[in-house]
Amino acid sequence: GPKVLQIPSHQIIDMGQMVTLNCDPVSNHLYFYWYKQILGQQMEFLVNFYNGKVMEKSKLFKDQFSVERPDGSYFTLKIQPTALEDSAVYFCASSLVLGDTQYFGPGTRLLVL
């Protein structure tokens, strides 16, 4: 089936530093999503994105978070500055249209020290 890639698979970073998580969505998909899963907890929605804009975000999507997809390249999640509670696995997803099946990447495991 369609593949979503995420780079890197693991990232260790010191608290206060900036991190960028990269997502390579399915090539013809137009809608993009980030989810966050803290160890032992449910995966939770962070944000969705279409046509260069955030459509919807949750309360977990703090001011330190930002997303973009410059010129149709990677869909990125940037955290600046990072905090200890940002340690989690971040999953990227994409869908062709809103409401369609979301295809997920394997996740990026972020550890903030």
Added chain:
Amino acid sequence: GDSVTQTEGQVTVSESKSLIINCTYSTTSIAYPNLFWYVRYPGEGLQLLLKVITAGQKGSSRGFEATYNKETTSFHLQKASVQESDSAVYYCALGEGYVGDNSKLIWGLGTSLVVNP
């Protein structure tokens, strides 16, 4: 807010036996949300197993079935005869979002299925 509750932890079943993983949902934002089962096989990413968008309907895939029951707000996953290759983590989810259905997914905790040969 909306929530999904599913069988917690690990379920261990012997090969060729039947399986049921319970999933119930609660929603305040949408009367009849779309319901999903996703699966993560060892070493792989999350993938859609089945989805049902109409209350009362049944979805099926790879021998698994789930029926959307709006009376009991349930979407239990069942299989009559499991195989070792079904060992994976299964996630129940519902679709909601104010910009449109399924613009975000609400997830259960996941159930780890171990099938013994």
